[in-house]
Amino acid sequence: MTTAKAYIKGSAFPPLSEGTLRLYSMRLCPFAQRVRLVLAHKQINYETININLKEKPEWFLERNPSGSVPVLEKDGKIVYESVIVCQYLDDVYPQNRLTPSDPYQRAQDAILLDYYSNKYIPNFYKILRDQKDEEAKDTFKKAVQKLDEELKARGKYFGGSQVAMIDFLIWPWIERFSLVAAVFPEVVLSKSNFPRLFAWKQNMMSLPAVKGIAFDAEFHQMFFQKWLEGSAEAYDVGLEE
């Protein structure tokens, strides 16, 4: 059972099936997308329950009191927080392993993710909310430069010659990069501005897992506008009645 429309407060709980992996998601959520990328790359079967994050069903809040997606559920086991869910999936489903086997490489990837989570992601949203936030723009630009430089040492992917977990964890906010670039032209992701990150974006877009679930810039913009307005309609944007 895969739903497209989001479940909303008051809606009945969709029954669970024994042995079926379920993802509580939101179609446009970058954090949930991380998990969907890992599921696709590892070719894991699952069902999707989309959640209206403005008007959350009671049964969803029982599963994750913090109310965020993604949440994974199977046979009574519940896991949430995107990085934790991705790691759990990679541990439990060993095919197409995404985590480096070398502990030092795992540590370096965790350090890069920590930097990205603290310097890139929060400033991405700060700029979209206030394009005059110069401190956010400055830190964000440095973070983009840092990503470009990291690729110099790392290679084709952040994972090296092969795509790895760190690539999928970074991807969703690069897919949405044009939202920021539209209001902050200095960071336009071009070949001349950030050659390695630009090439990485092309390489990532050629992967079936990435291509299969990507939305285009216009669609992201359409959702983001409604989300910023706090509209409960954001979650069914682009769907037929």
Place this chain on the structure above:
Amino acid sequence: MTTAKAYIKGSAFPPLSEGTLRLYSMRLCPFAQRVRLVLAHKQINYETININLKEKPEWFLERNPSGSVPVLEKDGKIVYESVIVCQYLDDVYPQNRLTPSDPYQRAQDAILLDYYSNKYIPNFYKILRDQKDEEAKDTFKKAVQKLDEELKARGKYFGGSQVAMIDFLIWPWIERFSLVAAVFPEVVLSKSNFPRLFAWKQNMMSLPAVKGIAFDAEFHQMFFQKWLEGSAEAYDVGLEE
């Protein structure tokens, strides 16, 4: 080579020895303490270089541009961020393993750590800076209650019957609990207020790794006062000239 006094801006770089594990630390830093607990529990030999975090040596900033301790260095390999360093040590030195072998338990511990990192730690500092911050006090109290409830299901330790990584990652801000309780008496860590967390504290204090590097409440208070004032002297508090 173990130093007690903190290295300061302008001081010469203490030479590295091949094969020696080095920890850049600060005696009173709870994040560095996490790593020192893991090192002690796993009985790993290392040298300590304490850093004056108000006036940081240039060679320290070269190693970790964000300027925080702990930083680990050995034979050209550098790792920082406390949780990442602890995990790296547990991966590289397999004795007295602290990470659960079950992926679901690892995920549950990561979820608890995420909650603790976002709800407990930041509000711990907010209350110390402004004891009238009612929102911080409310969230902090809920976090303390949550820790107590978690132990109901988990047992003697957060790790169950044995101490685990999650226990050492939580510990440093419980050792310093009296700093908050002094200005927010509702959360005093007593047997009647939080029976399981109170018992856990006693159990933790009986472990050699914990006992061996604990400071008492007065010492934490003395350091914390100087730290709040932004004094560079904080880092050598209690040491002989």
